[in-house]
Amino acid sequence: MKILTLNCGSSSVKYQLIETSTGEKIAKGAVERIGMAQSILSISTSKGKSKKITKEILDHTMAIDGILQLMIDKELKVISSYDAIDAVGHRVVHGGEEFKASCLITNEVKEKIKENFKLAPLHNPPNLRGIEAAQRVLSDKPHVAVFDTAFHSTMPEHSYIYPIPYIFYKKYKIRRYGFHGSSHRYVFSRLKNFYDKDLKDLKVITAHIGNGASMCAIKDGVSVDTSMGFTPLEGLVMGTRSGDIDPALILYIMELQELSKQEADSLLNKHSGLIGISGISSDVRDLEEEIQNNNYRAKLALDIYCYRIRKYVGAYAAAMGGVDALVFTAGVGENSSYVRKKVCDGLEFMGIELDDEKNNERSKKERKISTDKSRVDVFVIPTDEEYIIAIDTEKIVKETKE
C-alpha cells in the first residue's frame, strides 16, 4: 500500500509517501512557514530527484494541495495521479485517555481530538487542522490517526498517577501520558533483528534523545513507564527544557522575579536545559566542541544531561527488576558517541559494558555497541516514526475493509 504520512505543526507540514510492502520512502519533504508570504515547499524522491519551491501558502489545505501537486509533477514522477495513494496517516500528539491505539478518523474521533486541545494546546490544534485539510483534499481516502501517547497507554496506575490529590486525576485527567510513543515503539520492534526470542521476554530501556528527550521502560512487550509526563517538560534534561526539577522552585522564582505564568512557562521550556546551564547552545554538538576548548559550563551542562539519563537507566532497571537491552535513538542518541559513553560509564556493575570502538563508529545502521560479554546489550537504532504511522494506517485500512 502507498501511505501518505502527515505531521502537521502550527506552521509546517512534514510528509512522506511510503510503500508499506517494501518500506520504501517514495518521497518525503516538508512545507515550512505556512501562512507567511514566502512559504517553502520541498520534496526529495527515492530516485534521487528533489525540488524546492517558494510560494505563498496560507493554510494547511493549500500546503497539502501543494504537496500533492508536487507528487504528480511530470518531472518528479512520484505518482501518476492521486488515485495511487491508498490512505493517509496522521500524527496526533495527544490522544488523552481515550485513544489507546491508532484508529480510523471519524467525526467522533475528531471531536475527541478537539476535547484534548486543553491537554496539548500547541500540538493538537494544528494536528486537527491538518486532518481536516487533508480530508478536504483527499476526501475519498481513509484517514488514520496515530497518537504519540498511545504506546504508553499500557502503563500501570502506579506509573501514571501523580502523588497529588486524586481528584485532579478524576476531574481533570491530570496524569502521566508520555510522548514519543511511536519512536519508542519503533526502536523496540527493531530488536527483532537482533534476538531469536520473543521480544516480550525482554526488559528494554529505550532512550529517545533528540531536541526533546524521553526514556521508556518496556516489559512484556509494552511500555510500563516513561519519563515525560503530563507535558513534554518532565524527565530528562533537554536542549531548552529543564526536565525534572523541584516543583517549588518555579513558585519561588516566580515570586522572586515577579514572573507571569507565560514567562515562567517560557523559562522552563525555552531557557532551561542545556542552553540554560551552558549559556552557549542547546545543541549537544556545539557543547561537545566547546568542551574541547575547556569550556567549564559546556562540560557541566553535558555532565548534568548525561547524569540524568544514567539515573533513569538505573531507575527503570529497578522498576522492571532488571534490564536486557538499552537502546539509544533520535538525533543525539544516534549520533553522539560522547553522550552514550558518558551515560554508560559506571554502569558496569549492572552489566552494561560499551565497546568503545563500536560506540565511536559513525553509521546510519542499526547496530549493537556493547561488548560481547556485556550482560546488557546496548544498541543504536535510528528511529522512524513515519514507518509506524504507515504500517498502523495500512493495518487499520485492511481491517476496515474486511
Place this chain on the structure above:
Amino acid sequence: MKQNLVAILGTGTIAQGIAMTVARNALDVIMYDESEENLKEALKGIEFAIDREIEKWGMTESEKRAVLSRIETTTVKADLANAAIFFESKGKTEEEKKELISNLDFISDSDALLIMTTTTISVTEVSKVLRDPSRLIGLHFIHPVYKVPIVEVVKGLKTSKETVLRTKQFLSDLGREYIEVFEYPGYVTTRVILPLLNEAMHVLMEGLASAEDIDKAIRLGYDMSMGPLALADYIGLDYILEWLESLFKELGEPKFRPCPLLRKLVREEKLGIKTGEGFFKYDKEGKRVEK
C-alpha cells in the same frame, strides 16, 4: 490583499505594542509614519521591550529575530495597500483620526478590516468619513499591549456584525481575551481604575500613610499584583492626568477631578517609570530603587 499582512499607522507605545504582538503571532507587520525618525524610534522601542521580555525569560533570542524580521516600516501610505487589517493608532484628536481613516478608505481593499485604537474618541463620529462606515471598529488596549491579555472592543453605531466577528477572531488568534463595550467615555477599564488611583493619591496627599504602605495595604489586602501608586507610575502620570481631565469634562463627576498632587508631579515632569520618578524612584532600566 495579503491575509497575513497587518498595517499599523502610528509609532507610539500602543502602536509598538500592537506591532510586537502581531509579529509574535507569526503575522507580517508594516508600520507607517511620515517621519523616518519616529519609525526608527519605534523599532528601538520594540527591541527594548523584547529585550526586557528576554531578561524576564518570556522570549528567546531566536524569537526576537523572528519578530523583528516580520516588521517592516514605511513613510509611504500607498505601501500599506495590501494589508488585510489596518490599525489607526496615530491620530490624537477626532479630526486627525478622521483624516487618517478617510485616507485608508481609499488605500485599502474594500474587504480590509479598519481598526482605530481609542480611549475616548467616538468610533461612530470617525466612521462618518468612510464610504462604508460598517468597516470601522474601535479597540482599547492597555499598555503594555504585548503583555496585557484583555482588549475592549468598541462598536460604533454603524459597525457591522461581520466586522465585530472578524475583529474578535483576530483577537483570539493573537491570544487575547476581549469584552464588548458600548461607546462611552473611558469604557470599563479606564473608568473603573481611575478613581482608585486618584483616591490613593488623595490618601497620600492627606498624609494618612506613606506611598509604600498605601501600595502594600492594597496589594496584600485585595490580592493585586501592583499597588495603585506603583501602577500609576507604570502607566505614566501624564496619561492618568489626561484621562481624568477628559472623563471629568465628559461626565462631570467629581470622582474624576484630578488630585492636586498628581497635577504637581506632572508639572514637575515626574511622570513615573519613564522619567525615573513619580511616586517612587526608578533606575534607567525601570526597576524600583529602594529607599
